[in-house]
Amino acid sequence: IELNAEYNLFIHILDDKELAPxxxxxxxxxxxxxxxYGIPFVLKDxxxxxxxxxxxxxxxxxxxxERSATIVEQLIxxxxxxxxxxxxxxxxxxxxxxRSPYGLCKNSVLPEYPSGGSSAGSALAVALGVxxxxxxTDTAGSGRIPAAYNNLVGLKASKGLISTAGVVxxxxxxxxxxxxxxxxxEASRLLGLVARRDPRDDFSRHNPAWNDATAFGAIAPGFRxxxxxxxxxxxxxxxxxxxxxxxxxxxxxxxxxxxxxxEPFLEAARLLYEGPWVAERYLVAGALITKNPQAVLPVIxxxxxxxxxxSALDHYEALYRLQHLKTVCDAILADLDFVxxxxxxxxxxxxxxxKEPVAANSRLGWYTNFMNLxxxxxxxxxxxxxxxxxxxxxxxxxRVFTDQYLLSVAxxxxxxxxxxxxxxxxxxxxxSTGRKARNDKARVVVCG
Amino acid sequence: IELNAEYNLFIHILDDKELAPxxxxxxxxxxxxxxxYGIPFVLKDxxxxxxxxxxxxxxxxxxxxERSATIVEQLIxxxxxxxxxxxxxxxxxxxxxxRSPYGLCKNSVLPEYPSGGSSAGSALAVALGVxxxxxxTDTAGSGRIPAAYNNLVGLKASKGLISTAGVVxxxxxxxxxxxxxxxxxEASRLLGLVARRDPRDDFSRHNPAWNDATAFGAIAPGFRxxxxxxxxxxxxxxxxxxxxxxxxxxxxxxxxxxxxxxEPFLEAARLLYEGPWVAERYLVAGALITKNPQAVLPVIxxxxxxxxxxSALDHYEALYRLQHLKTVCDAILADLDFVxxxxxxxxxxxxxxxKEPVAANSRLGWYTNFMNLxxxxxxxxxxxxxxxxxxxxxxxxxRVFTDQYLLSVAxxxxxxxxxxxxxxxxxxxxxSTGRKARNDKARVVVCG
Numbered sequence: 001i002e003l004n005a006e007y008n009l010f011i012h013i014l015d016d017k018e019l020a021p022x023x024x025x026x027x028x029x030x031x032x033x034x035x036x037y038g039i040p041f042v043l044k045d046x047x048x049x050x051x052x053x054x055x056x057x058x059x060x061x062x063x064x065x066e067r068s069a070t071i072v073e074q075l076i077x078x079x080x081x082x083x084x085x086x087x088x089x090x091x092x093x094x095x096x097x098x099r100s101p102y103g104l105c106k107n108s109v110l111p112e113y114p115s116g117g118s119s120a121g122s123a124l125a126v127a128l129g130v131x132x133x134x135x136x137t138d139t140a141g142s143g144r145i146p147a148a149y150n151n152l153v154g155l156k157a158s159k160g161l162i163s164t165a166g167v168v169x170x171x172x173x174x175x176x177x178x179x180x181x182x183x184x185x186e187a188s189r190l191l192g193l194v195a196r197r198d199p200r201d202d203f204s205r206h207n208p209a210w211n212d213a214t215a216f217g218a219i220a221p222g223f224r225x226x227x228x229x230x231x232x233x234x235x236x237x238x239x240x241x242x243x244x245x246x247x248x249x250x251x252x253x254x255x256x257x258x259x260x261x262x263e264p265f266l267e268a269a270r271l272l273y274e275g276p277w278v279a280e281r282y283l284v285a286g287a288l289i290t291k292n293p294q295a296v297l298p299v300i301x302x303x304x305x306x307x308x309x310x311s312a313l314d315h316y317e318a319l320y321r322l323q324h325l326k327t328v329c330d331a332i333l334a335d336l337d338f339v340x341x342x343x344x345x346x347x348x349x350x351x352x353x354x355k356e357p358v359a360a361n362s363r364l365g366w367y368t369n370f371m372n373l374x375x376x377x378x379x380x381x382x383x384x385x386x387x388x389x390x391x392x393x394x395x396x397x398x399r400v401f402t403d404q405y406l407l408s409v410a411x412x413x414x415x416x417x418x419x420x421x422x423x424x425x426x427x428x429x430x431x432s433t434g435r436k437a438r439n440d441k442a443r444v445v446v447c448g
Numbered sequence: 449i450e451l452n453a454e455y456n457l458f459i460h461i462l463d464d465k466e467l468a469p470x471x472x473x474x475x476x477x478x479x480x481x482x483x484x485y486g487i488p489f490v491l492k493d494x495x496x497x498x499x500x501x502x503x504x505x506x507x508x509x510x511x512x513x514e515r516s517a518t519i520v521e522q523l524i525x526x527x528x529x530x531x532x533x534x535x536x537x538x539x540x541x542x543x544x545x546x547r548s549p550y551g552l553c554k555n556s557v558l559p560e561y562p563s564g565g566s567s568a569g570s571a572l573a574v575a576l577g578v579x580x581x582x583x584x585t586d587t588a589g590s591g592r593i594p595a596a597y598n599n600l601v602g603l604k605a606s607k608g609l610i611s612t613a614g615v616v617x618x619x620x621x622x623x624x625x626x627x628x629x630x631x632x633x634e635a636s637r638l639l640g641l642v643a644r645r646d647p648r649d650d651f652s653r654h655n656p657a658w659n660d661a662t663a664f665g666a667i668a669p670g671f672r673x674x675x676x677x678x679x680x681x682x683x684x685x686x687x688x689x690x691x692x693x694x695x696x697x698x699x700x701x702x703x704x705x706x707x708x709x710x711e712p713f714l715e716a717a718r719l720l721y722e723g724p725w726v727a728e729r730y731l732v733a734g735a736l737i738t739k740n741p742q743a744v745l746p747v748i749x750x751x752x753x754x755x756x757x758x759s760a761l762d763h764y765e766a767l768y769r770l771q772h773l774k775t776v777c778d779a780i781l782a783d784l785d786f787v788x789x790x791x792x793x794x795x796x797x798x799x800x801x802x803k804e805p806v807a808a809n810s811r812l813g814w815y816t817n818f819m820n821l822x823x824x825x826x827x828x829x830x831x832x833x834x835x836x837x838x839x840x841x842x843x844x845x846x847r848v849f850t851d852q853y854l855l856s857v858a859x860x861x862x863x864x865x866x867x868x869x870x871x872x873x874x875x876x877x878x879x880s881t882g883r884k885a886r887n888d889k890a891r892v893v894v895c896g
Contacts, residue, residue, distance in 0.1 A: 172768060199779070202771040279760035286761075312727035312758035313734075320620060323650040331647070 003128055008103030009121035011045040011055055012085040018052065022081050034079025035193060042125035042134040043072060045085040046092055047177070048166035056168045057090040057100040060295035061288055069166025070198045071135060071177050078193055083131060086121025090300050091285050092137050092170040094118050095145045095364040096353055099297055104350070108150045108422070110390050113349050116149035116364070118142035119178065123150045126180045127422045133190060136178040139170040140272055141368025143178030144380035144395055148343035151391035151422050153410060154380035155179045155187040158400045159372060160205030162191070163198035171280035172203065174372035182421045184381060184410035188216040191403060208401050210442040215404035217435030219412045221254030226332065226339035228262035232366050236346030238386055243342050246383045246394045250340060253416050258336060264328040269369035273362070275318040282307030299357055326374050337439065338398035338406055341367040343380045347390055367395060377403045381410040382419055399440055408437030451576055456551030457569035459493040459503055460533040466500065470529050482527030483641060490573035490582040491520060493533040494540055495625070496614035504616045505538040505548040508743035509736055517614025518646045519583060519625050526641055531579060534569025538748050539733050540585050540618040542566050543593045543812040544801055547745055552798070556598045556870070558838050561797050564597035564812070566590040567626065571598045574628045575870045581638060584626040587618040588720055589816025591626030592828035592843055596791035599839035599870050601858060602828035603627045603635040606848045607820060608653030610639070611646035619728035620651065622820035630869045631876070632829060632858035636664040639851060656849050658890040663852035665883030667860045669702030674780065674787035676710035680814050684794035686834055691790050694831045694842045698788060701864050706784060712776040717817035721810070723766040730755030747805050774822050785887065786846035786854055789815040791828045795838055815843060825851045829858040830867055847888055856885030
């Protein structure tokens, strides 16, 4: 609670009475065998927890859900314990963690930096040791930027793998529910436990057999990874140097870097905020804005107000362009195992955000905005610390349903770099399962 | 050419000079080994043939393509011979075959009926023996209704299996290039030859291994097929009776009929013409309409003029509803091998169309409009003749990429009913390959 006064990470902390039913469940002796027995977790406050208000960081929007989100039900079923609802950029619209009437979320390491957003409080909860893992959401980077800022793994799994039923939408066709953990191995385990088609979620998808929990394992040497031939650091030489080191580290674990044209990915990214997808956000908050424009923060209002002016014609023109870009990007990815980028071009500070609340925010999304539009899987993973002590990270991304493969690479990378985890903990020694990492190129044979 | 004066099936018949390069190619002795050596085919005039005008049945829209559509290039490569460009409902907007400034397309059997559309001339070309097979397109039923009207098999394969590069779009997110043949076995062979991912077509998709040419074969007994629990025949008792007979025939080839709720499929169908998808059609013809409203037929103008008024918000609301309906419909299909419906509720006559050009047309699409929105595969297959002599047909549809399975059922059905083919020809004796029909439930094992 003291932590909260300083970091504003929670919008709601469960009290004893609210925790009671979850604790009671764990008293059953059989509960001890549950895979997540007693593990505390935090959820972003755009995700429903039965009986507790969901605010999406907008008090006038708040409602009390009668049922928890599917992913929350799954985690509770597995023995995990929800302890609080985390602060976020309002309506998950932002990448920095300062756009909330519940206070701005400071970085867990350097107080002059933000926590990153929109899943700001979720990342802080794990970074500050309040929870073992947490749930965020990610439409344009909200599950990856806060990971990079706080020395965490941020898993934005393939769209539809983790249910979004009971989650306040940002853009329903793009939204993902995400996981923050300290290690890729934990993220892999959690994903393996929860990835399944959810009948409550119309956008849910089946996880193919090649991407189940057994696909997490040792990376075969000789993997090929793409590196953008043109990189953007907005003048930050230190980020540029750290990225070069990360490439060398990936090469040292027997990978081959391949230079790739990044312009089609960036063009897709520009479609997200310059195109009609903002209409999806308006469908969530538009009614409230019409009734009471003061109910939302001015910066959110500015993003949303152009939405009603887009026509269906605009939408289809943008969709066709996106489909073309996807074809081009898919072809680039076709003979690679994954692509690596910085998670963000350079960290922006609270001072930067206060000076340029929109432009500084936009810069953060350079390497994240295109991901869901193009239907790729992504993992943000810590790669280093800057001289200031601020965590610095890379993102591995690849074709849809190669999540466990990407996590396997992230895991290998974490063991190669062996950085201290949040709270100064050391990375646990690798557990060898004897398994080999598997992706969508695993040989598939039709037998029947 | 006399035929054309009577039926208006062609917009352009290739002359000797235009045919010469294709014939020259076949003079190479090696050409004799080509799988479609010398087989004449006709293509709908919204599909490009190099050097010949593409009109989409709108003279003011016409252009001369510098390259043929991918599917046309594929067929020529396989030895087939393009002989003419077929008449259609303007911009493929219609299901009856009378909406063309190149004349109305009469039915091949009964002149007081239309050929069905929009692929009107393509169906006539096969029905009248001018071509062995033909290419159509299908957004809302245009590849199935003309098949039903003219005793043909109409294959609307899964979206993306047959390239649409070089095809004038109707709704780009929904369009399919289709095949008209006399038998399901021919359609299976052609599909096996041409189904592949086309880099020219952004909406093209890979054909999964379970749906390749070897998936066409004998149907295992005990298949389960859905039948709508509520059927619409618009008062036509004869169509109702013929449908009952068709169900019995499917049961007699060892299938089990299962009654299904059809309302969600119908609700999806209504989205197509009452929703923002019409904006896609406008993106094709809108510029021409703005410049010269007289360039398009009044009935087409009426369909398109509401398109600019749809917003991106309308679009997303409709898309979310569709996604929900798809979830519901997919669940219905999950434990079935396919669904059977009449191809149309009842045939409409030229007199009906002249009286009610829009309403009579709409009635034709009752069982076809939802198919591409829901991403299903469909085969229209002849099932009977009405007392008047008019052909009458059923449609088998199922999950995406079960095309060869559906064709296997259609083939078995054709042999069970043993109806005369177009031109009075008898169905060739079945060729046993010893293969068993395979669908997406073929057991898939991940090996590597």
